[in-house]
Structure formats: structure tokens, C-alpha cells
Amino acid sequence: MLRQKNILIAAVVLALITVFCLPGFAQANVDFEVPVPEGSSLVEDRDIAMGGRQIKIKVYTAPVSSAAILGYYRSFFSQQGFQKILDKPEPELNKHLLRFKQGDAVVAIGVLNKPGINKIVIARYLQKAGQLPPEKSGVSLTELFSMVPKKEAAGKDLAAVPRPDNSIRAAFTERGDHTQLLYIAPMNAVSVVDFYKKEMEAQGWELKREVLGSEGLGAYGIAKEDAFTPENPILERPGHKQVIQEMSILEFSADFGDAEITILPDPSQAPAGSVIKIEYDEK
Amino acid sequence: MIKISRNKARYEKGQIFPFLIAVLVVILIAIMITVNLGQVGMLKVDTSNAADAGALAAASTLSGYLLGFGLKSDFMEAHMITTEIWAVINFLVHCGDGPYGWIVGLVLALITHIAGMIKNFIEYFIALTEGKMAWGQAKKTAFQYAFQNAGVDEVRPTFRQFLEGVYGISGDEINDVSPADMAHYYNVYSIGDDPNNAGLRSLIKQYTQTGFNKYMEEARYWRWGKIAPWEGTFPPRVTSGYGWNDDGTNVCTGSNDCRVNEGEAYKNYENWVEVEIMGNIMYPLDIYSPLAELFEAARDRILDAIEDADMWGWVEDIADFVVNLIFGITAGSTQFTFPAGLEMSPIVPNTRQNPMHVWVRRYKKNKDIGLWNFDYGTSESYAQGRAFGERGTEDITPALSGQISGFITQWIDSGDKPEVDDMYDMFDTSQHLFETEISYAR
Numbered sequence: 001m002l003r004q005k006n007i008l009i010a011a012v013v014l015a016l017i018t019v020f021c022l023p024g025f026a027q028a029n030v031d032f033e034v035p036v037p038e039g040s041s042l043v044e045d046r047d048i049a050m051g052g053r054q055i056k057i058k059v060y061t062a063p064v065s066s067a068a069i070l071g072y073y074r075s076f077f078s079q080q081g082f083q084k085i086l087d088k089p090e091p092e093l094n095k096h097l098l099r100f101k102q103g104d105a106v107v108a109i110g111v112l113n114k115p116g117i118n119k120i121v122i123a124r125y126l127q128k129a130g131q132l133p134p135e136k137s138g139v140s141l142t143e144l145f146s147m148v149p150k151k152e153a154a155g156k157d158l159a160a161v162p163r164p165d166n167s168i169r170a171a172f173t174e175r176g177d178h179t180q181l182l183y184i185a186p187m188n189a190v191s192v193v194d195f196y197k198k199e200m201e202a203q204g205w206e207l208k209r210e211v212l213g214s215e216g217l218g219a220y221g222i223a224k225e226d227a228f229t230p231e232n233p234i235l236e237r238p239g240h241k242q243v244i245q246e247m248s249i250l251e252f253s254a255d256f257g258d259a260e261i262t263i264l265p266d267p268s269q270a271p272a273g274s275v276i277k278i279e280y281d282e283k
Numbered sequence: 284m285i286k287i288s289r290n291k292a293r294y295e296k297g298q299i300f301p302f303l304i305a306v307l308v309v310i311l312i313a314i315m316i317t318v319n320l321g322q323v324g325m326l327k328v329d330t331s332n333a334a335d336a337g338a339l340a341a342a343s344t345l346s347g348y349l350l351g352f353g354l355k356s357d358f359m360e361a362h363m364i365t366t367e368i369w370a371v372i373n374f375l376v377h378c379g380d381g382p383y384g385w386i387v388g389l390v391l392a393l394i395t396h397i398a399g400m401i402k403n404f405i406e407y408f409i410a411l412t413e414g415k416m417a418w419g420q421a422k423k424t425a426f427q428y429a430f431q432n433a434g435v436d437e438v439r440p441t442f443r444q445f446l447e448g449v450y451g452i453s454g455d456e457i458n459d460v461s462p463a464d465m466a467h468y469y470n471v472y473s474i475g476d477d478p479n480n481a482g483l484r485s486l487i488k489q490y491t492q493t494g495f496n497k498y499m500e501e502a503r504y505w506r507w508g509k510i511a512p513w514e515g516t517f518p519p520r521v522t523s524g525y526g527w528n529d530d531g532t533n534v535c536t537g538s539n540d541c542r543v544n545e546g547e548a549y550k551n552y553e554n555w556v557e558v559e560i561m562g563n564i565m566y567p568l569d570i571y572s573p574l575a576e577l578f579e580a581a582r583d584r585i586l587d588a589i590e591d592a593d594m595w596g597w598v599e600d601i602a603d604f605v606v607n608l609i610f611g612i613t614a615g616s617t618q619f620t621f622p623a624g625l626e627m628s629p630i631v632p633n634t635r636q637n638p639m640h641v642w643v644r645r646y647k648k649n650k651d652i653g654l655w656n657f658d659y660g661t662s663e664s665y666a667q668g669r670a671f672g673e674r675g676t677e678d679i680t681p682a683l684s685g686q687i688s689g690f691i692t693q694w695i696d697s698g699d700k701p702e703v704d705d706m707y708d709m710f711d712t713s714q715h716l717f718e719t720e721i722s723y724a725r
Binding site for chain 1: 376377383386389391393395400402405407411570698699700
């Protein structure tokens with residue numbers, strides 16, 4: 001009885017360590033504050049996902065020279081036991097990159113020295129042995145979609161092309177007779193396709209063509225097998241095929257205009273969510 | 284006592300007769316040989332015409348396909364160039380728009396790029412299928428023209444056979460038919476149809492057409508054994524034939540494929556024609572990008588914009604990576620060939636040195652007319668036709684007629700959505716015009 005009780009206690013302790021301590025420990029590696037020059041103002045503070053890892057980014061404007069900033073950070077991280085792994089001036093871009101590492105924790109500092117403004121970009125992330133730095137690991141569609149601001153962008157909607165309920169307008173461009181819109185919707189891609197087929201028809205549009213991402217992927221697969229088609233890094237990237245598999249392109253036409261609506265599932269909102277790009281030409 | 288006149292005894296008339304007989308026999312033999320040779324010669328002319336027609340028709344079909352591939356290749360490239368220009372513009376318009384503008388710009392550029400790529404892959408897949416079908420279709424056309432020009436002299440059913448087969452009027456019953464009905468029957472026999480009698484139309488067709496008409500009309504030359512062209516890539520060598528009797532007997536009915544190719548059944552008839560065709564199985568189409576340097580220029584424009592934009596310091600490097608991923612052809616480790624065109628590689632072995640071979644054989648059974656046995660035997664002709672570039676520069680890859688770099692710069696600077704038609708007009712479509720010829724015949 002006593003033995004069973006001990007085992008139970010040990011299991012609970014282990015579970016608590018697993019749930020609370022391990023993620024905390026992992027975060028603790030980059031969860032430290034990096035000091036900034038006095039008088040600096042925080043202009044950006046957000047976490048982003050890139051290359052399969054979380055990156056904590058803070059952007060400041062600083063009232064001191066870039067040389068002073070760089071000198072300070074070289075000295076500070078050296079005293080903290082960090083190893084300097086990058087010290088790279090890029091005079092053409094008016095910036096200087098520093099990178100320090102301790103264990104798996106990396107602090108990347110960019111100092112931007114443009115006329116009238118000094119910016120400090122501080123990024124913290126984990127980089128295990130053998131792992132590429134984020135800029136070499138690339139950005140997946142999921143990560144890119146997750147970085148799109150979830151707030152209504154300036155601009156206006158089209159009267160001729162509806163938008164799904166609760167969607168967010170992420171981009172708007174109008175030039176001459178052409179309008180481009182980007183929406184982030186909480187519905188899944190299949191529901192959005194159904195929505196546009198139904199609503200567009202109700203508004204007098206005729207669906208001229210529907211291109212399925214699955215057809216394109218199938219063609220790519222056969223072309224790769226039968227012919228000499230090289231591997232496509234975008235299609236071959238992990239997770240991309242699933243997104244493109246469910247992608248649809250709807251081409252509509254009406255007396256008053258042409259519209260092409262591209263709908264992709266948004267894996268950053270999984271299990272639902274979609275990204276919608278609209279190209280509209282007024283006749 | 285028999286008295287013989289001295290005059291009669293010296294009678295010399297008729298001595299030439301035996302020689303005349305001999306000469307007549309020789310002349311008769313010569314005429315018969317000439318007629319025989321003439322008949323055999325006619326068979327040779329027929330097979331020769333048929334082989335030439337088949338080979339030329341096949342080459343013409345191939346030439347049409349090559350033009351189609353070239354135009355599709357132009358379209359695909361125009362589509363991909365305009366897509367990428369638009370992707371660049373998508374990015375440029377948004378990248379300077381606050382700290383997240385570059386993300387929105389990249390999302391738009393990436394979606395534009397992926398959608399364009401997917402559409403092009405589908406077009407490429409269709410082209411690949413056509414590349415497989417091209418030679419099969421050329422073989423089918425070769426069969427059609429070869430058979431049509433093979434001089435098949437099959438007689439159609441007689442009027443009596445027609446009356447019996449369609450209306451059941453046989454023997455003396457014909458005398459009971461009224462003149463008006465007889466005129467109507469003969470009219471139906473002449474035109475091969477009776478629009479007012481739908482129930483008999485198929486029977487009328489059967490008894491007014493030759494089996495060969497039916498064979499051609501229903502493209503039976505394109506069915507044999509277990510091979511069907513719609514089931515996949517056509518084999519390199521195919522043979523088809525048709526046989527018939529001189530008296531028009533054994534007419535093939537709708538349900539009777541007696542003269543179709545299985546087991547060479549056509550060779551059981553008094554006459555037959557056989558066409559054999561050999562050629563490639565497909566055009567191997569490859570996808571490639573001839574405009575790497577131009578997309579490289581587009582990529583540079585994006586990177587320039589990133590430098591000028593108010594971005595997050597080192598994150599520029601990540602943007603650079605993504606740009607390379609989307610637009611990079613030769614950049615870094617993210618090499619990617621755009622599906623911008625079709626390449627038939629190599630072009631010369633696929634056209635100039637790759638003809639369609641056509642053999643046509645005609646057989647006519649020996650005819651023994653008592654005095655003479657006409658020996659026709661089998662006559663064979665061969666021809667090869669090809670689609671080729673007369674100038675030597677013809678190809679299915681796109682050829683630009685102007686400076687595309689100016690076009691790209693102009694569109695990017697304008698910020699307007701580029702039109703595929705404007706880009707398409709910049710290609711020299713005469714590059715895809717292939718000639719056809721009979722390159723050898725015997």
C-alpha cells in the first residue's frame with residue numbers, strides 16, 4: 001500500500017515537472033532581459049515563428065550612436081559568459097549585426113543606423129547544436145501566415161465581391177481598374193470555397209474555371225516521375241503540400257468584371273482558418 | 284483414179300499461216316504479259332501512292348503537334364513571367380508599409396507564385412499527355428490516308444442483293460414490284476439512305492456500302508487485338524489490314540468484324556491491303572527555365588526594396604531567404620527551375636532524324652482464265668515522312684522577338700498588373716513552324 005502511494009506521488013511530481021518545469025526551463029534560456037541604452041523607446045515587441053522555432057523580437061529606437069551601442073553589447077555579453085558568434089558590419093545597408101551564444105540560447109542584435117534614426121533589434125531564440133540559424137532555415141507557410149497582423153488593414157471591401165463573416169482584411173491595393181485584397185478568415189478552406197461559389201453566383205458572377213491545388217500537385221508528381229522536372233523547393237517543403245492540396249483557385253466572370261479568388265487553408269489557425277486572395281478587374 | 288492438177292500441186296498459198304499463228308501467239312503472249320505487268324504495275328502504283336499519302340499525313344500531324352507544343356510553351360512562359368512580375372509588384376507595394384508590410388507582401392507574392400505555378404504544372408501535364416498522344420495520332424492519320432489511297436476496288440452489293448437483303452424481295456418476286464416502288468428502291472439504293480424509313484436505315488447502309496466504306500467510316504483500322512490507343516502510349520510498330528472478295532460476297536455486317544486485324548483474317552480474302560507503320564512512341568517534353576537571369580533581376584529588385592524598407596534589422600536576411608526561395612533560380616542553395624517553358628530535348632533526333640515509316644502491301648489472288656494465269660501476287664511500297672525545321676533553328680522553346688528585360692522593368696515600375704496577352708505578343712511564333720516532307724520512298 002505504502003509502495004503504491006510512493007509510486008503515485010512520484011508520478012504526480014514527474015507530471016508536474018513535465019508540465020511546468022520543462023517548458024519553463026526551455027523558455028528560461030531566452031527568457032532574460034537584454035538591457036538597452038538609457039532613453040531608448042520600445043517600438044515593437046512580439047514573438048514570431050521562423051525556421052521551426054519561436055523568436056522573441058524587441059525593437060527600440062535609441063538616442064545614442066551605433067558605435068556606442070555595439071561597444072556596450074560586446075562588453076555586456078562577454079561579461080555574461082556569452083560567446084560572440086557574429087560581428088558583421090554591413091555598411092551598404094547601414095547596419096551592424098552581432099550574435100552571441102550561450103548553450104542553446106542565442107541573442108541576435110541588429111543596429112540600424114539610418115539618417116535621423118538609430119534602431120536596435122534584439123532577437124532571442126534557441127539554436128541547438130547542428131541546427132541552422134533562422135535565416136538559413138527559411139520560413140514555412142504556417143509561420144508566414146501566423147505573422148500576418150490580425151487587425152483590419154486600411155482600405156475598403158469590394159461591393160462586387162463579398163467577404164466571409166468575421167474575416168480580417170489584411171491587405172488592400174487599388175490601382176486603376178484592378179483591386180487586390182487579402183483576407184484572413186476563421187472558416188476552413190472548403191467552407192470558403194462553398195461561400196464564394198454560392199455568394200458570387202447570387203451576385204451575378206459565373207464560375208468560369210476552378211483550379212484545384214490537388215490537381216496541380218498530381219501533375220507535379222507525374223511530371224517529376226515521368227519527365228525530368230526538378231524538385232520544387234516550395235512544394236517539397238514540409239507542410240506545404242498539405243496546404244496546396246486543399247488550395248482552390250476560382251475564376252469568375254461577369255458583365256461588370258473578372259475576379260480570381262485564391263483560397264488556401266491557414267495552418268496557423270488549425271484546425272480551421274483560411275487565407276483568401278482576391279484579384280478583381282472592373283470592366 | 285485421182286488426178287492432181289499440176290497447177291494445184293504447185294499451189295503455194297497458206298504457207299505463211301503457221302508462221303502467222305506463231306506470231307499471233309507471241310503477240311498474244313506479249314499482250315498478256317503486258318496486261319499482267321500492267322495489272323501488277325497498277326498494284327505497285329496503288330501501294331506507292333498509299334505509302335506516300337500515309338507518310339506525308341503522319342508528318343503533317345506531327346508538324347501540327349510541334350506547332351501546338353511551341354504555342355503552349357510560349358503561353359506557359361508568358362504566364363509565368365507575368366505571374367512573377369505580379370508577385371514582385373505585390374511585395375514591392377507592401378514591403379515599405381510599416382513593420383509588417385514585408386510579411387503581407389511576401390504572403391501575397393507567395394500565393395501569387397504558388398497559384399501561377401500550380402496552373403502551369405496542370406498545363407505542363409496536359410502537354411505531357413499530348414506528347415504521348417502525338418505519335419499515336421500521327422499513326423492513326425497515316426493509316427487513314429494510306430488505306431484511302433490504296434486503290435481498294437471492292438464492289439458494293441448488287442441491286443438484287445440489296446432488294447433481297449433490305450426488302451426481302453428475291454427471285455421472281457421482283458417481277459411483282461410496281462414500277463413506282465422499283466423506282467423508289469433504286470433511288471434508295473443509289474443514295475444509300477431512306478430518310479423516311481428510320482427502321483431500315485442501318486440495313487440500307489449495310490447493303491449499299493462496301494465493307495471497306497464501313498471499315499473506313501468506323502475507323503476499324505484503328506482497332507486490333509488487345510491494343511487500343513486510348514489505353515496508353517502507342518507501340519512503335521503497328522499493322523492493320525482489310526480483305527475483300529471480287530464478287531462482293533461476305534460483306535461485313537455491323538456485328539461482324541471479319542476483316543479486322545485480329546489474326547490477320549483479312550489475308551483469307553481474294554484481295555487484301557495491309558498497312559504497317561513504325562515510328563516513335565512519344566515526344567519527351569521537359570520543363571525548363573530559359574530566363575534565369577531575368578528572374579534574377581526581379582529578385583534583385585525585391586532585395587533592393589528590402590534594403591530601403593524600414594524592416595527589422597537582421598530579419599532582412601530571412602526575407603532574403605524567402606525571396607530566394609520564391610524567385611531564386613541560381614541563388615544559393617534554393618535552386619529552382621520555373622515551369623516557364625517546354626523543352627523537347629534534343630530537338631533534332633525528335634524531328635529531322637525521326638521519321639514515320641509506312642509500308643503498304645496489296646495482294647490480289649491469281650486469276651486463271653484458262654489460257655492464262657494472271658499472277659498478281661503481293662506488291663509492297665515504303666515511304667518515310669518527317670516533320671523538320673527547314674532553317675534548322677525551329678524549336679518548340681519560346682523565342683522572344685524583343686527585349687524582355689525592358690518589359691519586366693516597365694511593368695514593375697508601373698505597378699500595374701501585367702497582362703499575359705501583352706507578354707505573349709513578344710514571342711516569335713514562326714519559330715514553331717515545322718515543314719513536312721517524304722524523306723525517302725521506294
